[in-house]
Amino acid sequence: MKSRTCAAALAVLALTVAGCSGKATGGDEGHKGAGGVKTGVGVTDKTISLGVLTDMTGVYASLGKSVTQAQQLWAKQTNAAGGICDRKIELTVRDHGYDPQKAVAGYTELAPKVLGFSQFIGSPFVAAMKQRIDGQDKALVVPQAWSATLLGSPYIRVVGATYDIETINAVEFLLAEKRISKGDKIGHVFFEGDYGENALAGSKYAAEQAGLKVVEQKIKPTDNDMSAQVAALKKAGVKAIVLSAGPRQAASLVGVAAAGGFKVPVIGNSSAFAPQLLATPAGPALKKDFYVAASTLPIGAPEAGPATLAKEYKAAYPKDGLDNGVVAGYTAAKIYGEVLKKACANKDLTRAGIDKALLTLKAYDSGFGITHDFSDPAAPSTRQSLIMKPDSKVPGGLKVVRPATASKAAESFTPAG
The missing domain is CATH 3.40.50.2300 (Response regulator)
Structure with a gap:
């Protein structure tokens, strides 16, 4: 991010620190x-x-x-x-x-x-x-x-x-639920930088495997109004939206889409949701057709x-x-x-x-x-993701709608570490 x-x-800064640090600490036998x-x-x-x-x-x-x-x-x-x-x-x-x-x-x-x-x-x-x-x-x-x-x-x-694999699993969930299918366009709203661009690599790979087309919308972390992005994706005719941004962007995107009658599922990465959003005007729209992919059970799980x-x-x-x-x-x-x-x-x-x-x-x-599994430093510790949905009745605001799963595309993908 x-x-x-x-x-x-x-x-x-990193070069400065590496160049002038006093003494190495890793060589202590x-x-x-x-x-x-x-x-x-x-x-x-x-x-x-x-x-x-x-x-x-x-x-x-x-x-x-x-x-x-x-x-x-x-x-x-x-x-x-x-x-x-x-x-x-x-x-x-x-x-x-x-x-x-x-x-x-x-x-x-x-x-x-x-x-x-x-x-x-x-x-x-x-x-x-x-x-x-x-x-x-x-x-x-x-x-x-x-x-x-x-x-x-x-x-x-x-x-x-990692964000790329998490996003691949998110797209696969929409495919499995028949919310999108081969030939469809999906939108991807993402932060510039490591987080968003790593997630974008995942959506592009998932789209390539499934015969989808990705419509990109790059934003900055300071961009809190998603009106322009929603309008662009609606005009492009996307059937679903992937969101690799923060909670503020999630609330704006889902809220603006609902207000404009743009009814498509939105699925975000793990850092795109906060339970406080459910108390905002975007709460009803988030509970209706917004999903989150993550690598842990939510705090409100039984x-x-x-x-x-x-x-x-x-x-x-x-x-x-x-x-x-x-x-x-x-x-x-x-x-x-x-x-x-x-x-x-x-x-x-x-x-x-x-x-x-x-x-x-x-x-x-x-x-x-x-x-x-931490036996390989070049690999993430898992390729599985849970899919969750906002629910104001659950502590922490999320409930599981699909247990931990690794899609075929996630298993075959090689992260660019």
Whole structure:
């Protein structure tokens, strides 16, 4: 989610940081600590320190808050149960406000102090630090970002399907439901930058496989009025719309289409919805024919994983609402915890030990609808997506209308990492 101008600025910042950082932290071979466990950066005999680079004051403030609080809940629960490897989990949080300079500064500050990062919001910011992460620090980073450009790194590991694969599954859902068919046009409204353009690669591939034509509408993250895009897609005669943008764009697009009598299904990527939208004038239209593709069960699902998490989260944060950021944050933290347990069993809590442990996680069921495979850094952890529909009667505002599925096109697609 970035403009080309932002990308250039981030590239300069990344090169500056890589060129002037004081000392490498990834080469620490470690020493034997408590329990005969090899330790290094961010690990003492009593604690395991993880970094959290989030957005709690910028464009994704609501998501960042939910993700962060869910991870703090995980840490509290883990410590109450005795910690991991007889060590307490410590999370150090830095709010970058979705500002590139603050994101880079936060990473630069924490990298020499923590074992790794259980959260790093923003594809462009993670990508800007990729050279340093891969070449110098070699610390495991679990980003809250799903661009295929992040694939291929042994240390930056995407949890879930990348945007391109998620979009392929979204288009396949519309085909399976007979909402579109061979020869039809589909519209795709997408943010310029990593997020939208990666999703566009998916819709183009799905269209090629199914004999569809994609009508593109590129927008900026600051474009909140979708009237022009709706008018263009209506004129083009599209039979459905894919949306790779944010909640504001979703509300505008669906609301404008409904007001103009343009009755076509709209399906968005996982970050295109927020439950707060259901209380807006666009709420009725969203509940009627809007769908969301994602790699986790929604927080309001009846299964044990989300049901238990929803109860525990509400008890810990009674004044805050539920959304899928809670599931995303908790899932990432649980996976990090599982890796730490495996590394402890191997008696190696160094960064190198963590990375080796992650590669052995080939069929991990997080309890939220998807089994993850982290054995190949060049591949996403899953090619499956759930399809959900807004429902104001469900906590978090989403209900599942199709369980986790990987379409044939998603299975055959090769992400351009």
